[in-house]
Amino acid sequence: MNARTRRLARASLAVITATAALTGCATGGGGSGGQGGALKLWTHNAGNAAEYAVVEKIVNDFNASQSTYKVEIEAFPQGAYNDAVVASASSKKLPCILDVDGPNVPNWAWGGYLAPLEISDGEVPVADQLPSTVGKYQDKVYAFGFYDVALTMFARKSVLDENGIRIPTADQPWTRAEFTAALTALKATGKFEHPLEMGTGGSGEWWPYAYSPQLQSFGGDLVDRTTYKTADGTLNGPEALDWAKWFRSLVTDGYMAQKSGASPNDDFLNGKSAIEWDGSWDAAKNVEKLGDDLVILPPVDFGKGPKIGGASWQWAMSANCSEPDGARAYLEFSRKTKYFTEYAKATGTIPATDAAAAQIPGYEPGGRYEPLVRAARDFAVVRPVTPAYPFIASVFEKAAKDVVAGADPDSALDEAVKQIDANLKMNDFYAG
């Protein structure tokens, strides 16, 4: 071998080793973060500085409060977070502490990602929380959140008054007939191409989050919650069919856009729509722009009472955590009213406890945002508590989009039921 060949061989070897190190075993620094009292914590809010700051503060406070454990934060952008968790779970490298989107809790608990939380309550008892902020699966608590969000209808008081439309209250929400009459009146003014803004341009989880509560208010649901073994009769029953026809009629009657624009909230603020079905996250911005003219309305009662979706991001502990005591200590430590308050303040969300709500301007009883707190407490329905939820959500999104686009509601819902039932059966009804 001459020198050139040797050099080449050496270079090749170096490349191969580097590649192997890169692809095969990215072990360095990973691990479940147990040794030496170091606990890894993963959060989805790398792109959300305000919420990240609160996480960081709690972690710093915890690390300073004792010397046994040291929590280390790793933040991911929300878009990549679930993929990162699923990938690291398949290689058994989940961090000890992680946050999880509420509807995913049953799926991750069933998949063996999460451990049941056997925490003593900390400063705030779990029983004091809004029910939708506690992630349960099979009667065990797997996660808890510091806040929730609520769906609501925003409108201008002046516009409703002008058209003689009654302003609904939580105790007396609009009925279906009243709602239709209101839309007809608003459409007749000629000022709005589409008086109702429902955010139909969105995609993903927004569809089941925003529209399945309306389905539930009609009397249908995504799946039969008594058994979680079929969607037949609930997602394609007469009530669900009624909902689907109503949903499509909003488009054919010209009340709602089949696909709304990229920024529905701006369209509402610019006066392109009169009533906007939206989340509490836009409440502060709307109040700032419209002041006293803005009204925060409860959802319409389509027969079974007003409904909104419940559950936002929550905190949990991984099943393969090697320092469960440390993770538990951290989670208990975080359960302080001041942290509940800070989360809600930083994110503009609804605090999970009344004690925290009382400390946030606008969320106290009688405050500007009290309708949101009321909705989260009285109208919230958590999304179906089953590991099949991600599948059901995806099927529902497609079915609802098809219905809005003009598919035959009967066959669209029947096809959705067929797929959901096949999936439940194929996975042995997600037992175990």
Place this chain on the structure above:
Amino acid sequence: MTAAVPLRARLRRAHSTTQTGARRREGIIAVGMAAPAVLLLFVFVVIPIGLAFVLAFTSARLVSPTPARFVGLRNFAMLAEDPVFLRSVLNTFVFAAVVVPLQAGVALGLALLINARFRGTDFFRTVYFIPVVTSMVVVSIVWTLLYQKDGLLNRVIEAVTFGQVEGPDWLNDPSTSLAAIVFMSVWQGAGFHMIIWLAGLQTIPADLYEAASIDGVSRWTRFRYVTWPGLRATRTFVLITITIAAFSLFTQVNVMTQGGPLDSTTTVVYQAVRSGYQQQQTAYASAISLVFFVLVLIVSLVQRYLTREKD
């Protein structure tokens, strides 16, 4: 150091080494050269494809407490009955059947225009190539805005027809959505194949054109009997690359329509991604990929047969 050894000494030594020794050294060099690429190909292509083949016959899920088990052809039986999958296959073939000739033709036309010698060809070459170097996601978002009911495209249609024609809601109408995606895909991709055609055009010897002009042939005859035969190899390359790219249609659909409205734009790759990630059905997505692989393989083999060297 080799360089320090006098030339004559080196020659003598080279003579004294046996033929096989030289060959072995060459072999080692070859292996050394190829090893990094082969390894990367193996890790990122061969292993994933192999895994997909195996997973397609199991019950593997993205999230599951139980290990995957062998289920035979269950996933394929489900595929055969899945109306959305069948629609996806149809859409994918329609897309490819329209895009391949259209994009290749447009690109050839642009290349012929640019190949002519006049001032400013560099400018046009750059303009036509800009969409290619722009990210497909960005292009898709921009075109979504252009295609809106009151977007630029419909405004232009309204203006040139003096308000007589009202453009459709391109992406939200099942009868126009796929055509809209075809159009923007051709717009985005044509520039790349224009460059390939251009490279082919420039390999055609100038004396052939000279001979043709001495013979006094028409422009069409010149194209038909000089240019077209001269582009033989380029043609095959363009055909196969556009076909493969067309079959893997995904980004535009994912950003612009998510397969809708009413499944009018759903594609095989889009369904594979949706099943595998959103719906956590790894095995089902693998089965879709396997079917997709076989379809593309068949089409490529047919194309290879049709474009083979005849003698």
